[in-house]
Amino acid sequence: MFPASFEYHRAGSTQEALDLLARHPEAKFLAGGHSLLPMMKLRLAQPPAVIDIGRIAELSGIALEGGTIRIGATTRHGELAASQTLREHCPILAEAAGHIGDPQVRNRGTLGGNIAHADPASDLPAVLVALDATVDVLGPNGERQVRAADFFVGLLSTALGEDEIITAVHVPFFASGVGTAYLKAEHPASGYAVCGAAAVVTMSGGVCADTSLAFNGISDIPVSASAVAAALVGTSLDDAAIDAAISSHLSVPDPLGDVYASGEYRVQLAKVYGARALKAARDRA
Amino acid sequence: MAHQIRVEVNGEVQEREVEARKLLVHFLRDDLGLTGTNVGCETTLCGACTVWIDGQPVKSCTQLAVQADGTRVTTIEGLADGSKLHPMQEAFWEEHGLQCGFCTPGMILAATALLDTNPNPTEGEIREALKGNICRCTGYHNIVKAVQKAAQGGASNG
Ligand SMILES: Cc1cc2nc3c(=O)[nH]c(=O)nc-3n(C[C@H](O)[C@H](O)[C@H](O)COP(=O)(O)OP(=O)(O)OC[C@H]3O[C@@H](n4cnc5c(N)ncnc54)[C@H](O)[C@@H]3O)c2cc1C
Numbered sequence: 001m002f003p004a005s006f007e008y009h010r011a012g013s014t015q016e017a018l019d020l021l022a023r024h025p026e027a028k029f030l031a032g033g034h035s036l037l038p039m040m041k042l043r044l045a046q047p048p049a050v051i052d053i054g055r056i057a058e059l060s061g062i063a064l065e066g067g068t069i070r071i072g073a074t075t076r077h078g079e080l081a082a083s084q085t086l087r088e089h090c091p092i093l094a095e096a097a098g099h100i101g102d103p104q105v106r107n108r109g110t111l112g113g114n115i116a117h118a119d120p121a122s123d124l125p126a127v128l129v130a131l132d133a134t135v136d137v138l139g140p141n142g143e144r145q146v147r148a149a150d151f152f153v154g155l156l157s158t159a160l161g162e163d164e165i166i167t168a169v170h171v172p173f174f175a176s177g178v179g180t181a182y183l184k185a186e187h188p189a190s191g192y193a194v195c196g197a198a199a200v201v202t203m204s205g206g207v208c209a210d211t212s213l214a215f216n217g218i219s220d221i222p223v224s225a226s227a228v229a230a231a232l233v234g235t236s237l238d239d240a241a242i243d244a245a246i247s248s249h250l251s252v253p254d255p256l257g258d259v260y261a262s263g264e265y266r267v268q269l270a271k272v273y274g275a276r277a278l279k280a281a282r283d284r285a
Numbered sequence: 286m287a288h289q290i291r292v293e294v295n296g297e298v299q300e301r302e303v304e305a306r307k308l309l310v311h312f313l314r315d316d317l318g319l320t321g322t323n324v325g326c327e328t329t330l331c332g333a334c335t336v337w338i339d340g341q342p343v344k345s346c347t348q349l350a351v352q353a354d355g356t357r358v359t360t361i362e363g364l365a366d367g368s369k370l371h372p373m374q375e376a377f378w379e380e381h382g383l384q385c386g387f388c389t390p391g392m393i394l395a396a397t398a399l400l401d402t403n404p405n406p407t408e409g410e411i412r413e414a415l416k417g418n419i420c421r422c423t424g425y426h427n428i429v430k431a432v433q434k435a436a437q438g439g440a441s442n443g
């Protein structure tokens with residue numbers, strides 16, 4: 001099983017990648033290839049040309065930048081999971097990346113590819129939404145920043161323009177007092193998220209000062225449970241408060257359903273995993 | 286369109302022309318005759334095609350040969366030192382970590398890579414590290430025992 005014929009170009013820099021894209025508007029970027037190549041092998045995608053961005057040094061790496069952590073688009077899942085900076089200052093991203101697929105998949109798949117592909121069952125989209133991350137996007141008209149909540153617009157579709165490339169993602173640099181957790185009910189065959197819950201909690205003097213909760217896998221795009229979060233701010237975030245907020249304020253418009261898990265079941269998973277993720281994040285704050 | 290690639294495979298530099306769509310596993314098997322790397326599912330799930338690229342395990346059915354240009358690839362053929370088996374191979378032999386042997390090359394490469402980063406893994410860590418490798422025969426118990434045995438013997442990549 002192999003892809004239909006295509007032209008292969010390898011970009012040495014981000015600018016060269018954009019120039020190649022301008023010359024081959026139908027081309028697809030190839031980062032880790034772990035979403036694109038399977039689709040090309042199944043002939044679900046048949047791009048006439050592929051632009052390999054996997055070797056562009058400036059697109060990869062994790063660094064502190066202006067109070068946030070900047071992660072290059074082609075940083076691999078395995079690097080996210082192992083990053084000391086992330087484990088100390090934004091542990092939820094390392095935790096979620098460590099739950100992706102298997103070690104071989106994590107050695108190839110990249111952050112930028114994961115969010116550009118925007119599979120509803122992916123692990124990283126809801127984490128970025130819960131973190132209120134921003135995505136740096138570069139195109140012929142320069143750079144723009146897109147909030148994660150605005151980046152995912154539909155099933156496998158994003159706010160990325162056809163002539164643009166994702167260069168980096170910015171996530172917060174957390175000091176003490178913040179706890180995070182990502183919990184996943186994974187599909188037993190594919191390993192993708194049937195439901196993934198991402199929770200971020202800021203505690204101050206025994207009171208919840210801020211929180212966010214978002215889900216993968218239960219809808220076409222990540223679901224942000226902002227009503228649950230709003231109901232929890234100012235509480236002591238004890239188990240009873242969390243359970244009550246989830247049962248009265250979690251609503252999921254158009255839940256996804258398939259032969260493995262119905263929409264109703266996924267919403268039930270979201271309630272259980274959402275509550276567990278909030279409790280785990282609180283305990284780590 | 287053909288592309289000239291240069292890959293160091295099991296310590297030997299190979300320069301070949303490949304079509305862009307040629308998968309790394311087919312380059313290894315068909316062009317270089319290294320048939321130890323198996324093709325199972327072809328869908329990135331079974332791990333039978335696992336090789337190392339620059340020392341890291343990857344599934345070669347989901348890599349283009351052109352993507353491997355300029356890298357160092359290790360296949361199961363590259364593990365033994367002449368006729369002396371690698372300690373992980375030895376451990377699979379001794380603990381009966383295989384039956385039909387189809388998954389074994391991938392298992393051994395995934396397991397050896399684990400010991401490189403974690404020389405004393407727990408049973409849970411071994412099972413987690415082999416999550417991307419499916420075995421239809423053994424039930425995994427003897428595979429885990431083999432990796433434990435290799436760990437006790439200090440087996441790693443080098
Ligand atoms: C067996 C298997 C199991 C998996 N399990 C999981 C899982 O449990 N959870 C999970 O989240 N994911 C899972 N994945 C998907 C994996 O995380 C992919 O690596 C990821 O979704 C895509 O990243 P990539 O770098 O491989 O992208 P590619 O396949 O190279 O590209 C994917 C798409 O993104 C575009 N793209 C890539 N980079 C950029 C960029 N910088 N700018 C603009 N567009 C870009 C490409 O053009 C393409 O359309 C799994 C994959 C496999 C094969």
Ligand code: FES
Pocket residue numbers: 323324325326327328329330331332333334335344345346347
């Ligand atoms: S053949 Fe590559 S993972 Fe199964």
Ligand code: FES
Pocket residue numbers: 382383384385386387388389419420421422423
């Ligand atoms: S020994 Fe037969 S598949 Fe593992």
